[in-house]
Amino acid sequence: MHIKSVELSHFKSFGGTTKIPLLPRFTVVSGPNGSGKSNILDALLFALGLSGSRGMRAERLPDLVNQNHSSRRGTSEANVTVVFDIEDIPTEFLTDSDIAEDGADNGEDSGESASSEVGEDSSAEGALNGTGSAGDSPTNVVPLPSSSKEWSVTRRLRVTSQGTYTSNYYINGESCTMGQLHEQLQRFRIYPEGYNVVLQGDVTSIISMNPRERREIIDELA
Amino acid sequence: MHIKSVELSHFKSFGGTTKIPLLPRFTVVSGPNGSGKSNILDALLFALGLSGSRGMRAERLPDLVNQNHSSRRGTSEANVTVVFDIEDIPTEFLTDSDIAEDGADNGEDSGESASSEVGEDSSAEGALNGTGSAGDSPTNVVPLPSSSKEWSVTRRLRVTSQGTYTSNYYINGESCTMGQLHEQLQRFRIYPEGYNVVLQGDVTSIISMNPRERREIIDELA
Amino acid sequence: RFRAFQEAFDAVNKNFQSIFAELSDGDGYLQLDDPQDPFNGGLNLVAHPKGKPVRRLASMSGGEKSLTALSFIFALQRYRPSPFYAFDEVDMFLDGANVERLARMIKHQAQQAQFIVVSLRRPMIESADRTIGVTQARGAYTQVLGIDLQPKRASL
Amino acid sequence: RFRAFQEAFDAVNKNFQSIFAELSDGDGYLQLDDPQDPFNGGLNLVAHPKGKPVRRLASMSGGEKSLTALSFIFALQRYRPSPFYAFDEVDMFLDGANVERLARMIKHQAQQAQFIVVSLRRPMIESADRTIGVTQARGAYTQVLGIDLQPKRASL
Ligand SMILES: Nc1ncnc2c1ncn2[C@@H]1O[C@H](COP(=O)(O)OP(=O)(O)OP(=O)(O)O)[C@@H](O)[C@H]1O
Numbered sequence: 001m002h003i004k005s006v007e008l009s010h011f012k013s014f015g016g017t018t019k020i021p022l023l024p025r026f027t028v029v030s031g032p033n034g035s036g037k038s039n040i041l042d043a044l045l046f047a048l049g050l051s052g053s054r055g056m057r058a059e060r061l062p063d064l065v066n067q068n069h070s071s072r073r074g075t076s077e078a079n080v081t082v083v084f085d086i087e088d089i090p091t092e093f094l095t096d097s098d099i100a101e102d103g104a105d106n107g108e109d110s111g112e113s114a115s116s117e118v119g120e121d122s123s124a125e126g127a128l129n130g131t132g133s134a135g136d137s138p139t140n141v142v143p144l145p146s147s148s149k150e151w152s153v154t155r156r157l158r159v160t161s162q163g164t165y166t167s168n169y170y171i172n173g174e175s176c177t178m179g180q181l182h183e184q185l186q187r188f189r190i191y192p193e194g195y196n197v198v199l200q201g202d203v204t205s206i207i208s209m210n211p212r213e214r215r216e217i218i219d220e221l222a
Numbered sequence: 223m224h225i226k227s228v229e230l231s232h233f234k235s236f237g238g239t240t241k242i243p244l245l246p247r248f249t250v251v252s253g254p255n256g257s258g259k260s261n262i263l264d265a266l267l268f269a270l271g272l273s274g275s276r277g278m279r280a281e282r283l284p285d286l287v288n289q290n291h292s293s294r295r296g297t298s299e300a301n302v303t304v305v306f307d308i309e310d311i312p313t314e315f316l317t318d319s320d321i322a323e324d325g326a327d328n329g330e331d332s333g334e335s336a337s338s339e340v341g342e343d344s345s346a347e348g349a350l351n352g353t354g355s356a357g358d359s360p361t362n363v364v365p366l367p368s369s370s371k372e373w374s375v376t377r378r379l380r381v382t383s384q385g386t387y388t389s390n391y392y393i394n395g396e397s398c399t400m401g402q403l404h405e406q407l408q409r410f411r412i413y414p415e416g417y418n419v420v421l422q423g424d425v426t427s428i429i430s431m432n433p434r435e436r437r438e439i440i441d442e443l444a
Numbered sequence: 445r446f447r448a449f450q451e452a453f454d455a456v457n458k459n460f461q462s463i464f465a466e467l468s469d470g471d472g473y474l475q476l477d478d479p480q481d482p483f484n485g486g487l488n489l490v491a492h493p494k495g496k497p498v499r500r501l502a503s504m505s506g507g508e509k510s511l512t513a514l515s516f517i518f519a520l521q522r523y524r525p526s527p528f529y530a531f532d533e534v535d536m537f538l539d540g541a542n543v544e545r546l547a548r549m550i551k552h553q554a555q556q557a558q559f560i561v562v563s564l565r566r567p568m569i570e571s572a573d574r575t576i577g578v579t580q581a582r583g584a585y586t587q588v589l590g591i592d593l594q595p596k597r598a599s600l
Numbered sequence: 601r602f603r604a605f606q607e608a609f610d611a612v613n614k615n616f617q618s619i620f621a622e623l624s625d626g627d628g629y630l631q632l633d634d635p636q637d638p639f640n641g642g643l644n645l646v647a648h649p650k651g652k653p654v655r656r657l658a659s660m661s662g663g664e665k666s667l668t669a670l671s672f673i674f675a676l677q678r679y680r681p682s683p684f685y686a687f688d689e690v691d692m693f694l695d696g697a698n699v700e701r702l703a704r705m706i707k708h709q710a711q712q713a714q715f716i717v718v719s720l721r722r723p724m725i726e727s728a729d730r731t732i733g734v735t736q737a738r739g740a741y742t743q744v745l746g747i748d749l750q751p752k753r754a755s756l
Pocket residue numbers: 011012013014031032033034035036037038039040063064065066067068200578652655659660661662663664693
């Protein structure tokens with residue numbers, strides 16, 4: 001399984017809509033200071049709900065909308081879509097709501113009405129750790145042909161001119177709660193506290209962290 | 223005024239005694255990871271009393287003694303001597319105790335018996351901000367010939383096998399208190415909270431610091 | 445629960461030892477404060493680079509800390525791989541020789557997972573399967589250019 | 601006391617503006633929370649690199665933050681120089697072009713004060729008047745070698 005593409009619309013320094021294709025194995029992202037490299041990683045954290053706004057260097061979510069874009073309109077919006085290639089995932093890991101065959105609509109709604117994060121300040125981020133997981137049963141598995149399987153996550157942030165905002169998640173185009181998204185990501189071994197994303201300046205934090213916290217990393221995996 | 227040499231004895235990764243000559247203007251220190259570059263800067267902080275043990279990456283002062291050296295004896299000792307070239311300092315900045323002409327003994331003791339930091343743990347470092355400045359009067363100035371003037375500071379750390387330690391400061395070979403050393407350093411515009419030493423990983427701390435702290439930096443200089 | 449932890453700990457420890465040896469050419473291992481009751485204490489990283497006696501973690505150099513931390517992350521990865529890893533300038537403290545060692549290790553680990561690594565260092569760029577270039581014209585938006593992507597994706 | 605502060609603030613602000621423009625090719629200045637009563641508030645750094653609108657400090661990139669912080673340090677230096685400055689890898693986040701800009705600025709500031717700069721970056725090493733090499737043989741002590749020191753001090 002790997003990320004196939006990241007599409008950013010009006011997100012941080014990405015003014016229009018940019019789709020970045022990604023391949024398996026080893027990719028380097030490089031370029032001058034301030035060009036937007038770290039912002040691409042912030043986009044992954046944003047779309048997959050893996051971090052609060054501070055972890056994306058924003059004081060509050062509205063700071064994530066491209067400033068040029070938001071200054072010209074009443075309500076502005078930032079979107080990020082991450083598409084995973086899941087061809088090599090054994091079917092028992094997937095529910096039928098996981099499997100979108102290149103955009104085909106898969107019927108069953110993978111969640112109730114989106115639990116939107118609505119807020120005027122970043123205290124809404126306290127809701128980060130999941131808002132319930134009703135509705136998705138991991139035993140609801142339908143074997144599917146193994147051609148070109150994709151799994152996509154989209155997050156849309158809308159900000160009004162007064163500064164209030166809503167944030168919504170979608171799996172394969174169907175709205176879902178952040179909790180449901182996290183539950184499915186967990187089955188793919190992607191966790192908010194996972195050490196698979198190391199942000200700029202953080203590499204030595206594992207050294208300076210408290211030993212109990214470090215032991216809890218192993219608890220999580222066990 | 224500039225640093226003319228730094229001599230390290232049994233300090234951190236410096237096993238024997240190494241004297242490093244330094245010249246004015248722009249010097250780069252380079253070499254492989256773990257070779258000892260940052261330790262040289264720690265030696266400057268150590269000798270001039272500009273930092274607690276934590277700022278030198280030591281949990282407590284005894285950690286600063288070269289481990290090889292300390293493991294072979296009952297009492298071990300680490301020394302650092304920093305020699306400044308003060309030829310260009312107008313004499314009114316100097317007291318006669320400042321001016322040592324290439325090792326000549328200058329008579330007057332520049333301090334009472336050294337206020338030793340004696341301790342078994344790093345709570346002794348709380349004393350960092352000066353222990354009094356009795357004895358030195360900045361108006362006690364004697365004009366001197368302007369040839370080859372030096373000003374040297376030595377700090378000696380002695381550690382017993384039980385782990386207790388003493389730390390003593392000397393200016394031009396005469397013992398002094400840390401407070402007296404700081405007072406003289408201040409006249410040379412060297413301060414413990416000064417921003418003339420930026421440690422590894424700290425460059426962006428000015429950005430993340432609290433605005434009031436940042437304003438206090440200007441207070442200090444004014 | 446204790447058994448699940450112990451199994452995870454032993455596996456990660458074994459990985460850590462071999463990865464650390466390869467990355468920093470030294471000896472390192474994981475140590476529990478309380479091996480009888482791990483949940484009663486924390487987890488320590490014991491590391492001593494090439495022939496030096498064991499050092500406290502705090503006194504390690506910037507480069508040594510980076511390699512130790514990365515060895516731990518790779519040890520976790522070999523036990524429970526995530527599908528992707530995203531590293532932002534984790535090589536910033538490393539000297540040229542260590543950047544090469546790290547790049548080689550990432551290339552090896554990338555057989556099991558996708559690695560997206562932000563880096564300014566040449567040995568890292570040269571070891572990658574491809575580079576994505578990111579630029580920002582004066583005052584304008586970020587632009588992304590694929591460099592060395594496979595031919596059908598060479599331009600965005 | 602207020603006047604002493606105001607004088608210091610204005611001088612440092614003026615320095616900051618010209619240094620920031622040189623280092624990051626953008627506009628930056630210092631701003632007091634409360635200009636009428638500075639001691640009632642803090643000091644903010646307002647920075648917007650090349651043609652971008654003013655950005656919050658937090659959202660700046662690693663390289664942009666480094667250049668902004670260094671501009672502030674140099675601004676303080678031009679007002680109240682210390683006899684020496686010791687920088688440990690302050691260029692770690694900078695791309696090649698910015699390392700060169702910084703190296704040139706240090707060379708210029710070094711006319712007034714002694715700079716001892718730990719760095720692994722080539723443009724920094726090439727701009728220096730001399731380099732001191734530090735190595736550590738396997739398990740042995742740090743050794744210091746003078747490289748390019750003036751002839752009479754070429755070996756230690
Ligand atoms: N909401 C926003 N609108 C427009 N630009 C933004 C927004 N948020 C951040 N930026 C800009 O994005 C740039 C930072 O991008 P990023 O951190 O990705 O750079 P980088 O390529 O990682 O650089 P470095 O190599 O210095 O780390 C900054 O110049 C910042 O001003």
